[in-house]
Amino acid sequence: MTWKKLLIPLASVPLILLLAYGFRTDPKAIPSPLVQKPAPEFRLKAFDGGEVSLAELKGKPVVLNFWASWCYPACYEEAPLLEATWKRFKEQGLMMVGVDIQDKEANAREFLQRFGFTFPNVPDPGSKVSIDYGVYGVPETFFIDRQGQIVYKHVGALTPALVEAQVQALLKGK
Amino acid sequence: MISTLGHFVLFLALGMSLYAAGAAVYGARTGREDWLASSRNAVLVNWCLVTLALFLLEYALITSDFSIRYVANNSTRGSLTRYKIAGLWGSLEGSILLWAWLQSLFSALVVARYTDRHQAVMPYVQAVLQGICAFFLLVMTFAANPFAPSFPVPPDGRGLNPLLEVTDMLVHPLLLYLGYVGFSVPFAFAMAALITGRLSEEWLKNTRRWTIVAWLFLTGGIFYGGWWSYRTLGWGGYWAWDPVENASFMPWLTGTAFIHSVMIQERKRMLKVWNLVLITLTFSLVIFGTFLTRSGILGSVHAFAEGPVGMVFLGFLALVLLFSLGLIAYRADRLKGHGELDSVVSRESAFLLNNVVLIGICFTVFLGTIFPLLTEAIRGTKISVGMPYFNRVSVPLGMALLLLMGIGPLIAWGRASLNNLRRNFVKPVVAAAAATAVLVVLGVRQAEALLAFLCSFFVVGTIALEFWTSTRTRAATTGEGFLQAFAALLLRSRRRYGGLIVHLGVVVAIIGIAVSSIYKVEHEVTLKPGERMEIGPYTVQFNDLQAGERPTHILVWANLTVLKGNTPLTELHPGQRFYPNQQSPFASVDASYHWNQDLYTILSTFERDGSSATIKVMINPMMAWIWIGGCVILLGVLVAVLPERRLAMLTARAKAQPA
Amino acid sequence: MIRRRDRWASVRRATWWLTLGVVFIPWWGAAHADAATNFDLEDRVREIASELRCVVCQNLSVADSPSDLAKEMRNLVRELVQQGKSREEIQAYFVSRYGEYVLLSPPKRGFNLLVWGLPFLAIAVGGGVVYLVVRRWTEQAPASRPAVDPTYAERVQRELKDREQV
Numbered sequence: 001m002t003w004k005k006l007l008i009p010l011a012s013v014p015l016i017l018l019l020a021y022g023f024r025t026d027p028k029a030i031p032s033p034l035v036q037k038p039a040p041e042f043r044l045k046a047f048d049g050g051e052v053s054l055a056e057l058k059g060k061p062v063v064l065n066f067w068a069s070w071c072y073p074a075c076y077e078e079a080p081l082l083e084a085t086w087k088r089f090k091e092q093g094l095m096m097v098g099v100d101i102q103d104k105e106a107n108a109r110e111f112l113q114r115f116g117f118t119f120p121n122v123p124d125p126g127s128k129v130s131i132d133y134g135v136y137g138v139p140e141t142f143f144i145d146r147q148g149q150i151v152y153k154h155v156g157a158l159t160p161a162l163v164e165a166q167v168q169a170l171l172k173g174k
Numbered sequence: 175m176i177s178t179l180g181h182f183v184l185f186l187a188l189g190m191s192l193y194a195a196g197a198a199v200y201g202a203r204t205g206r207e208d209w210l211a212s213s214r215n216a217v218l219v220n221w222c223l224v225t226l227a228l229f230l231l232e233y234a235l236i237t238s239d240f241s242i243r244y245v246a247n248n249s250t251r252g253s254l255t256r257y258k259i260a261g262l263w264g265s266l267e268g269s270i271l272l273w274a275w276l277q278s279l280f281s282a283l284v285v286a287r288y289t290d291r292h293q294a295v296m297p298y299v300q301a302v303l304q305g306i307c308a309f310f311l312l313v314m315t316f317a318a319n320p321f322a323p324s325f326p327v328p329p330d331g332r333g334l335n336p337l338l339e340v341t342d343m344l345v346h347p348l349l350l351y352l353g354y355v356g357f358s359v360p361f362a363f364a365m366a367a368l369i370t371g372r373l374s375e376e377w378l379k380n381t382r383r384w385t386i387v388a389w390l391f392l393t394g395g396i397f398y399g400g401w402w403s404y405r406t407l408g409w410g411g412y413w414a415w416d417p418v419e420n421a422s423f424m425p426w427l428t429g430t431a432f433i434h435s436v437m438i439q440e441r442k443r444m445l446k447v448w449n450l451v452l453i454t455l456t457f458s459l460v461i462f463g464t465f466l467t468r469s470g471i472l473g474s475v476h477a478f479a480e481g482p483v484g485m486v487f488l489g490f491l492a493l494v495l496l497f498s499l500g501l502i503a504y505r506a507d508r509l510k511g512h513g514e515l516d517s518v519v520s521r522e523s524a525f526l527l528n529n530v531v532l533i534g535i536c537f538t539v540f541l542g543t544i545f546p547l548l549t550e551a552i553r554g555t556k557i558s559v560g561m562p563y564f565n566r567v568s569v570p571l572g573m574a575l576l577l578l579m580g581i582g583p584l585i586a587w588g589r590a591s592l593n594n595l596r597r598n599f600v601k602p603v604v605a606a607a608a609a610t611a612v613l614v615v616l617g618v619r620q621a622e623a624l625l626a627f628l629c630s631f632f633v634v635g636t637i638a639l640e641f642w643t644s645t646r647t648r649a650a651t652t653g654e655g656f657l658q659a660f661a662a663l664l665l666r667s668r669r670r671y672g673g674l675i676v677h678l679g680v681v682v683a684i685i686g687i688a689v690s691s692i693y694k695v696e697h698e699v700t701l702k703p704g705e706r707m708e709i710g711p712y713t714v715q716f717n718d719l720q721a722g723e724r725p726t727h728i729l730v731w732a733n734l735t736v737l738k739g740n741t742p743l744t745e746l747h748p749g750q751r752f753y754p755n756q757q758s759p760f761a762s763v764d765a766s767y768h769w770n771q772d773l774y775t776i777l778s779t780f781e782r783d784g785s786s787a788t789i790k791v792m793i794n795p796m797m798a799w800i801w802i803g804g805c806v807i808l809l810g811v812l813v814a815v816l817p818e819r820r821l822a823m824l825t826a827r828a829k830a831q832p833a
Numbered sequence: 834m835i836r837r838r839d840r841w842a843s844v845r846r847a848t849w850w851l852t853l854g855v856v857f858i859p860w861w862g863a864a865h866a867d868a869a870t871n872f873d874l875e876d877r878v879r880e881i882a883s884e885l886r887c888v889v890c891q892n893l894s895v896a897d898s899p900s901d902l903a904k905e906m907r908n909l910v911r912e913l914v915q916q917g918k919s920r921e922e923i924q925a926y927f928v929s930r931y932g933e934y935v936l937l938s939p940p941k942r943g944f945n946l947l948v949w950g951l952p953f954l955a956i957a958v959g960g961g962v963v964y965l966v967v968r969r970w971t972e973q974a975p976a977s978r979p980a981v982d983p984t985y986a987e988r989v990q991r992e993l994k995d996r997e998q999v
Binding site: 030031032033034040102126127128130131132133134135136137 | 888889901902905906908909928929930931932934935
């Protein structure tokens with residue numbers, strides 16, 4: 001069989017390779033166009049009555065976490081980690097804000113109580129903030145530096161190592 | 175107990191199918207009939223074993239034996255029995271068992287039916303079919319065991335996804351699987367022909383009926399899926415160009431091309447290589463489809479992906495492609511047909527164009543489906559290729575196909591004479607133009623709609639003309655009544671007239687698709703109780719919101735009254751179903767379905783106190799024509815594959831009538 | 834004799850033009866169908882929303898999706914349309930937040946031209962191959978086919994015609 005004929009079956013190899021590459025990709029990990037760009041401003045009323053505005057937080061690094069009470073199991077897994085991180089770093093100037101999206105108030109408050117969140121959490125009426133941040137699902141977390149630039153976006157539940165590394169980097173930054 | 179027994183039975187079946195394949199090849203190569211007979215017995219035993227495995231799993235499902243993990247994941251104690259049965263194909267492992275069962279069944283049928291006739295190729299046909307069966311059994315034995323035990327044993331199962339606990343679930347997957355597995359038979363014959371070098375047209379004749387029946391099931395499955403989607407999912411559409419939907423559409427396209435182009439090979443012994451490529455493509459696309467569904471590399475509503483199974487399917491796809499294409503390349507020299515054509519204007523040319531368009535559509539759908547993956551590999555970004563793209567590119571190709579459907583059947587084979595063309599086309603073209611002009615006068619102005627109508631009328635005209643002249647000629651020559659002549663005609667040239675009926679069905683469906691998408695009217699309004707909204711000639715009044723408990727969920731629905739002017743026409747109750755373990759509710763569509771239009775309502779959102787509700791109302795004109803077209807297609811296929819004995823009986827009866 | 838061959842030539846030409854028309858003209862027509870502008874607000878909103886991906890669904894558009902977030906995105910599109918933004922501007926608005934993934938139809942530039950152009954190219958290539966194949970087949974048609982006795986041919990034609998008029 002001449003080499004030319006071998007081409008016919010070998011023509012299928014690139015396709016197989018492409019499909020195999022497909023296993024290395026995660027259909028849920030969508031790159032965000034907001035990384036290395038200024039974080040969109042928002043001003044919302046928090047669950048505990050206060051007001052949270054991103055502009056006022058400039059100068060401090062911010063961890064912005066999007067969650068929902070129906071987001072099981074990921075949000076439930078990372079919630080203790082968030083609270084622990086907050087407690088640990090708030091003295092050093094870290095700011096943490098949670099945004100509750102597409103949720104019912106009663107369920108959200110129950111979630112907050114269950115994990116004892118002491119950092120400000122805001123509901124997102126009209127989903128304006130989640131649209132501004134291009135949120136595809138929950139949980140998603142944005143790490144914002146002192147200048148108000150989004151440094152990193154994480155999709156899915158946070159891990160201790162990741163949070164540690166990102167927060168330290170934020171705190172060190174100008 | 176069932177867990178270990180079931181797994182063991184699968185293991186035995188795997189061994190049996192490997193033996194059946196190996197013994198067949200060995201017997202064929204050495205010419206030893208005892209080995210061949212043994213391998214045939216193995217095929218039957220294999221089927222019995224897989225059937226036993228199937229019964230075991232069904233038994234476990236029906237008796238709610240939650241010690242088996244699959245049963246716990248796919249049924250609950252409270253489910254209706256028929257949904258427990260359907261739980262067999264509710265997710266990955268069970269669906270593979272169903273596939274393996276159908277594959278072993280078809281193997282057994284083929285062996286039983288054809289062994290006497292085609293001794294030279296049958297061992298290899300058997301080997302290929304058993305090889306495919308062995309693959310599915312292998313997946314179950316080592317990667318996706320449906321009999322895996324659950325630990326600890328849960329008190330109640332998780333149940334099927336509520337969307338699947340409907341009667342449709344009993345039909346749609348079965349139809350599709352019958353189609354998919356059915357295509358493995360002509361594929362096996364083609365491979366056997368290549369292996370043995372017996373490349374005459376025999377393998378085509380053997381498998382023609384299998385191919386058409388497989389195509390019938392696949393067509394039925396696709397239409398049924400659309401119908402199910404439309405009635406249940408609540409977005410008002412029936413086809414989303416989802417990767418798994420596309421994966422069922424692509425083998426349908428190449429299968430259709432194959433059915434047509436095979437007719438050229440039967441008559442003129444041309445296009446041998448091409449037909450082998452087509453059937454290889456068809457079967458490969460079937461495997462590609464099952465790979466997509468089970469690997470999850472392209473996000474899809476249908477995918478039930480889990481772990482390493484995807485890699486195994488990719489491996490099998492690679493094997494199928496390399497093996498079959500390699501064989502074709504190996505035999506390429508012997509496959510060169512003597513291509514002769516008297517004239518460019520001939521049915522052969524029309525069929526070749528048909529192939530170009532169908533393969534073109536298939537290529538387009540395939541490219542669009544994998545393009546996001548390709549983009550990610552090359553550019554590193556994620557993009558979407560969705561409905562707007564597919565709709566835009568498939569419309570012109572669909573129009574081209576429509577035109578070919580009118581032209582193809584009426585051009586003569588070989589050489590079309592001028593008289594032939596004039597006789598067959600002038601009237602339909604004129605009639606189509608006139609009918610379209612009437613539509614323009616009646617107010618239809620959209621260019622796409624007019625084009626669709628023009629082409630459709632043309633095709634209907636050609637079909638009607640063909641039926642009319644042939645029936646009239648026959649009635650004149652045999653003295654039969656018109657209806658009798660018509661029936662006799664159908665039975666005599668069932669392939670031709672069955673095919674024309676299929677084309678008619680396709681045209682009806684295309685008109686349905688075109689009109690329902692171009693002239694769809696949609697309004698979404700938030701109403702307080704008592705308020706009304708206008709849509710087209712109708713007024714829809716929102717009366718109130720109600721909630722009630724159902725055995726498995728809580729139903730919230732809006733009571734709507736539809737009026738025309740001031741006369742109430744009907745009441746509709748679109749709602750939402752809230753299931754305990756689902757985070758978002760499922761839509762409960764309510765619509766008024768008529769042959770000429772559907773009035774379709776959905777409840778989008780509502781205030782808990784019932785003070786307002788947002789409803790979406792759609793008028794979908796001629797939507798039913800899509801489903802009617804599907805039925806006509808099925809009718810046409812039945813006419814085309816009527817078995818010979820029945821044909822003889824009926825024509826004998828027709829002849830016996832007073833002449 | 835000569836006249837008949839001329840007629841055939843024109844029929845052949847007509848066939849090739851028809852083929853081209855069958856394949857290309859509807860495409861051109863459909864491509865230009867986008868250009869239609871819709872002045873009704875809701876129609877415009879639905880048109881633009883149908884090209885945006887509902888981000889919490891699988892493969893549905895913002896126009897079709899029954900989810901809450903899709904409803905809010907539709908409201909946002911309506912606001913933007915009322916502010917006078919064009920379709921491109923609204924798409925850019927969402928792309929700047931969600932990335933290209935939010936567009937259900939890949940924009941016609943750069944690498945994406947492959948997905949818009951290749952189908953067209955494939956059909957053209959397929960058509961070309963068919964043309965070459967058919968030409969080779971018609972050239973190979975043996976002149977050795979025995980000529981039909983014209984008297985018999987005529988008689989057959991006459992009888993067929995008579996039969997049809999029955």
